[in-house]
Amino acid sequence: MSKNHSTGLLYEINHILDRHKDKGWEVSRSGRLNMNGRNYAQDIISAIDYVRSLLNDANHLTKNSAIQLIESHQDDYERIYIDPEGFGCGTMNEIIADIKVLK
Numbered sequence: 585m586s587k588n589h590s591t592g593l594l595y596e597i598n599h600i601l602d603r604h605k606d607k608g609w610e611v612s613r614s615g616r617l618n619m620n621g622r623n624y625a626q627d628i629i630s631a632i633d634y635v636r637s638l639l640n641d642a643n644h645l646t647k648n649s650a651i652q653l654i655e656s657h658q659d660d661y662e663r664i665y666i667d668p669e670g671f672g673c674g675t676m677n678e679i680i681a682d683i684k685v686l687k
Contacts, residue, residue: 594640600686601636608632612629627669628671651684
């Protein structure tokens with residue numbers, strides 16, 4: 585895969601991440617996921633930032649390698665971040681689904 589194609593894919597994936605992050609911030613500001621003194625929307629935002637850092641560090645990114653990279657690091661995410669309700673991991677799964685439909 586050429587560097588230009590990989591860069592184009594990363595651009596498209598970053599666009600997906602931006603959309604999810606915008607939704608995460610909207611939910612965070614609304615307080616809809618504030619429970620027991622915790623704002624669970626922050627889990628959504630931290631998952632997006634985690635995925636973005638994984639993908640930005642990847643070489644020769646393809647659709648399949650991006651999906652595999654995210655899937656292979658979900659356990660690491662859960663070890664690093666407190667995500668008791670699974671909003672962060674759920675967001676990672678939504679990102680994977682969005683990447684799968686890219687052309």
